[in-house]
Amino acid sequence: MARVRKTVTIRDVADDAGVSLQTVSRVVNGGPNVRPQVRDKVRASIERLGYVPSLAAQRMSGSRSYIILAINDRERTLEDWRERRGTDWVDQMLLGGILTCNKHGYRMMVELVDTHSDHVERELGAAISALQPDGVILTPPHSENRLITQLLADRGIPFARIGSNAPGPGIPLTMGDEGAAHLATNHLIALGHRRIGMIAGPDQYSLSGWRIEGWKRAMAEHGLPTEGLLENGDFGYDSGAKAARALLDLHPKCTAIIASSDQMTLAALEVARERGLRVPEDLSLISFDNTPIVRFSQPPLTAIDQPIAETVSRAVEHLIARAEDDKGQAVIEVSAGLVERASTAPAPASGAA
Known part of the structure; x- marks a missing residue:
């Protein structure tokens, strides 16, 4: 009879490290007021036990959702997928975004939004309300759609604009x-x-x-x-x-x-x-x-x-840093080859x- 593997909980980590549940939570979520020696001890227990914090637990621990949302053009993306044209924009976007998110304990999610739709604000607003992302990555042409950028700015959600260097809110990134x-x-x-x-x-x-x-x-x-x-x-x-x-x-x-x-x-x-x-x-x-x-x-x-993967990775890094004032930020350029x-x-x- 196959043995069912026991799920490692935050309490298991606390017991193993000899600290409180709150201390483990602060270490997992990058919180302050934890001595370096204690932080190292907790991290060692996490590694030894193979503890993986649940997204729900992370979200309950503070104001962050630990989600970065990437918005891609619906019409063009679906057309490429259906025609099986061999384009890999989304693949490269996920490569750079997922790996960088994982490194920081985040998750990356992708939504397809029709930039030409009269309902673009409603579509994006519904996705934001459901996911409550800590940051949003906008790819062309969404990155230059003022309805979208203004909606995010009005809601106070940090966002990155790939393929846009226009003045305004958001972190502008180009690929040279x-x-x-x-x-x-x-x-x-x-x-x-x-x-x-x-x-x-x-x-x-x-x-x-x-x-x-x-x-x-x-x-x-x-x-x-x-x-x-x-x-x-x-x-x-x-x-x-x-x-x-x-x-x-x-x-x-x-x-x-x-x-x-x-x-x-x-x-x-x-x-x-x-x-x-x-x-x-x-x-x-x-x-x-x-x-x-x-x-x-x-x-x-x-x-x-x-350099799609590298550009998205840079966008994720900046969003996770959560600069409070991203207005007037210098354009970040990742050169192509x-x-x-x-x-x-x-x-x-x-x-x-």
Whole structure:
């Protein structure tokens, strides 16, 4: 007959350490007025017994809920999941958030909210009332939705705004989009490319504008033109195909394209094939996101690797610190990197002129 493992309680820890229940509670919840020697003794008992404090017990011990809530866009997230597109934004968000929360005895939860909904305040308000989070992480485009940010500010809930550097309440974090686009453009220029197109994202995302600025700055630094070399998409495959066709129709001698998402870059790769262009011999491609799918395209795509996990981790750290006044806080930037693969090569002779 299998033995049922006994659940270790806070009383077991108190008895083992020879202290009161209140002392154990203060140690578990990071409370004050505990001598270092006693704190170490309690922690040793927790480790030895394998005690895991319940979320309910933590919440009862004070004003904190020990929950960090992340809000992601409902429509885009569900569309990606249903289409099984291989995007890993949510995975990376959870990786950075869950590990950092666990380190501090917190839990991370995710809610999907439609940023275009007329009921966005009601949706978010219901989630906040039910979960009572200690902090909220807003991802684009929620991070720039004033209805959402004002609701959180009015309720006095600390929040982080990823992909937003606008003035106002909340902790602003960016992933160095302007610098990343500058890096990608300079990489192509170093390979001899002179006609470099850009497929940007939708205007509702500030990061779309930042990436355009990075591309333009690198081109200007080398005296290269950008007129007619910019198209916009919506991050999706179909919009990327449309933008790539427009670019190549207007500039048939374009030898490189930077696209603002993996899906749009994969679409540009297919458009190149349709036109008999070889990648990278005739046309080099650089993508943003670096989701798993780009490693398995033919050829594998050179990509800007967005530090999503690290950025969310930094957001969690700041929220747990619970700075009382986050107004006017300096923007926290976590820089992206470039992963070079087989979709970029020296410009063909005609494109280097």
